[in-house]
Amino acid sequence: MSTRSPQNERNTNPDAKPGYMRKSAASAKPARSAASSVRVVPASSKEKRKQAERGESLAGLSKEEKRARKQAERLQEDRLYAASNALMRKDEDYSRRRKFFWVLLAAGLIAIVIVWLMIGTTRGQEMQTTQIIGIVIAYACILGAFIYDLVRIRPIRNACRSKAEGLSEKRLNNLIEKDAAERDAKKAKRESKKK
Known part of the structure; x- marks a missing residue:
């Protein structure tokens, strides 16, 4: 820390309180409120930012209303997830890449x-x-699989998600219903083959 000068105005002014310091600029408040076109939003949490982007606030709602709103948001997220999964199932490139990942x-x-098994059963310098070579190969395959997922599969997943988000409610419902019907038909066909 630096030493304070005794000739400083704070120390020489008889009216000044001893030990008084000016507040930092970081704690300064604006002199007037923001204009009407400016939205001041606390960026304390991710959910508050998302709500502010959508233009909705849960501040004046009761507990039940908040719960119902969150339930509706979760339902919409589930529908988007189901629609993006349906789009990914139809994409042959995605299924081929996913098989390679597995x-x-x-x-x-x-x-x-x-x-x-080799460690538990054998001993010796050659083993x-x-x-070590087996461990290197194993980790290379596992890490390679996850990197392949990030580089090759994730862009397809993100594209399907954005496509599902861009669909209207009617098309979203049709896509989900059509996919459910196709999956039920495949399941019934498999069960009939087993019998």
Whole structure:
């Protein structure tokens, strides 16, 4: 800390309180309120920002009204999720990439299991290098699978989500109902084959 000068106005002025400091600029309040076209929104939480972007506030609502509003938001999110899943199921590129992701992940897990079996059953210098190579391959497959998901699959997922958000209510309902009917038909067909 710096030392205060005794010749400073705070210390030489007889009317000034001892130890008095000016407030920082960070604690300063605006001299007048914001204009009517400016919305002042506290950015304390993510949900408050989302509500402010939509132009709605839960401040004056009762507990039941807030609960009902949140339930409606969750229902809308579920519908968007179902619609985006339906769009992804129809996308052949997504299903092919998703299968490759699972193959990579399974290969990594199988390699880990093989290395654990090797560690438990054998000893020796040659086996240690083989075990290390197996561990490297296993982790490379697992990390590669997750990176592949981020780079190749996530953009498709995000595109389907944005497409579902852009649909009207009627088209959204039609898409969800059509997908549910197709899945029910496939399920019935599988059950009839089992019998």
